Amino acid sequence: MKVDGKKLAAQVLKDVAKDVKRLKKKKIAPQLAVVLIGSNPASQSYVKQKIKAGAQCGIKVSLHHYKKTPSYQKIAEFIKQLKEDKNIHGIIIQRPVPTSLSAQSLCKLVGTIKDVDGFLPKSIHTPxxxxxxxxxxxxxxxxxxxxxxxxxxxxxxxxxxxxxxxxxxxxxxxxxxxxxxxxxxxxxxxxxxxxxxxxxxxxxxxxxxxxxxxxxxxxxxxxxxxxxxxxxxxxxxxxxxxxxxxxxxxxxxxxxxxxxxxxxxxxxPINVAYLMHNVVTAAGTIHK
Structure with a gap:
């Protein structure tokens, strides 16, 4: 029997949307920042899926697209700014990144609360x-x-x-x-x-x-x-x-x-839906 991933994702997003509404009543608007480096067609497609899922459940997804590869220092500084911004609750470094940069090093800059991918060893999020x-x-x-x-x-x-x-x-x-x-x-x-x-x-x-x-x-x-x-x-x-x-x-x-x-x-689709779930978790943690 084929498992309908879109249907299961819709169930998850429905629950996430309820949590988003509760947060917005407290003046908390969950937001996910996606950092995309380069013009990989697959990566661009995945980002579109995240933006669409965010729209379905009320989470703002902001795309920060570097078409040309920046220096490590420049992108690292930008990620640090996102980490310090209390209006941003989740940060994703869309992979793959150019070989001149280290995805793992950039991910460490995100911090354990905003690491909604759950990649860091002490992340508060289940992947x-x-x-x-x-x-x-x-x-x-x-x-x-x-x-x-x-x-x-x-x-x-x-x-x-x-x-x-x-x-x-x-x-x-x-x-x-x-x-x-x-x-x-x-x-x-x-x-x-x-x-x-x-x-x-x-x-x-x-x-x-x-x-x-x-x-x-x-x-x-x-x-x-x-x-x-x-x-x-x-x-x-x-x-x-x-x-x-x-x-x-x-x-x-x-x-x-x-x-x-x-x-x-x-x-x-289910993976993306749970990503939104983690953004809500991060928002609730940041604004305790």
């Missing part, structure tokens, strides 16, 4: 991508429980108990994909196996009940590698002939999966 993974698992769990008419099981504790009994495989260890997901799974004390391009051990894939693929290349997975009725969550995205595609061919895997997320329209 949006990790939250998106749990949201999809919760949706799948809900669908399964609904089929057996057991409403008492629709609580967080049975969900975590179910996930702890699953063989979970995470493919990819990138700093914006695999790593934040791994951090979230660890925080929930969920056991998982982490694979990457140099350690694609097929035996783990054959036994996996849940596969989270965060590679960003074509045909990372094929039906022969999948266990029947697997849950397949596709995080990795890349452009192929001006189209966004994921880590697997959906037409090939659909019969093998109990549930799977498409690309586009799967994990991406």
């Amino acid at each position: 949006p991508l990790g939250l998106a993974v749990i949201k999809v698992c919760h949706h799948i769990y809900f669908e399964l429980v609904r089929k057996i008419h057991a409403p008492k099981l629709l609580t967080p504790k049975p969900l975590l108990t179910t996930l702890k009994a699953k063989n979970i495989v995470l493919i990819g260890r990138g700093e914006t994909g695999g790593q934040p997901i791994a951090e979230t799974l660890r925080s929930l004390r969920l056991h998982f196996v982490m694979l990457h391009s140099q350690s694609m051990m097929e035996s783990y894939l054959h036994d996996a009940d849940i596969i989270i693929s965060a590679v960003g290349k074509s045909d990372v997975l094929n039906p022969a590698l999948l266990k029947p009725d697997v849950w397949l969550l596709g995080i990795g995205v890349h452009r192929e002939k001006d189209q966004l595609t994921g880590d697997y061919n959906e037409a090939e895997i659909v019969k093998k999966c109990a549930f799977y997320t498409p690309t586009p329209g799967g994990m991406g």
Whole structure:
């Protein structure tokens, strides 16, 4: 069964919008600043998604676009200004950044409260991508429980108990994909196996009940590698002939999966929705 990421994202944004209204009654207007360096088409597309999601829930998203690569000193000074601005509650350094700059160094300047991506070790925020993974698992769990008419099981504790009994495989260890997901799974004390391009051990894939693929290349997975009725969550995205595609061919895997997320329209919208959730959290923290 295909998981409709746009529908799940809309649910999250609806809740975020309620929180935004409550904050605005207190004269607090949540705002996200996005720093974009260069003219990468994919990055520009992702920024547009954030602006659109912000408009849906009442969060202002301000874009600060450097078409030409600035010096590290110049961009660092600007980020420090954003950090000190109490009207800005979240700051994103849109990745990738030019090789002459360090995304990690720039991210450290954001600070743990405004790091709404949750990349910093002591960030107050759970990474949006990790939250998106749990949201999809919760949706799948809900669908399964609904089929057996057991409403008492629709609580967080049975969900975590179910996930702890699953063989979970995470493919990819990138700093914006695999790593934040791994951090979230660890925080929930969920056991998982982490694979990457140099350690694609097929035996783990054959036994996996849940596969989270965060590679960003074509045909990372094929039906022969999948266990029947697997849950397949596709995080990795890349452009192929001006189209966004994921880590697997959906037409090939659909019969093998109990549930799977498409690309586009799967994990991406949910990830952005939880980013907005983190902006609201930051706004509430800053204006305590």
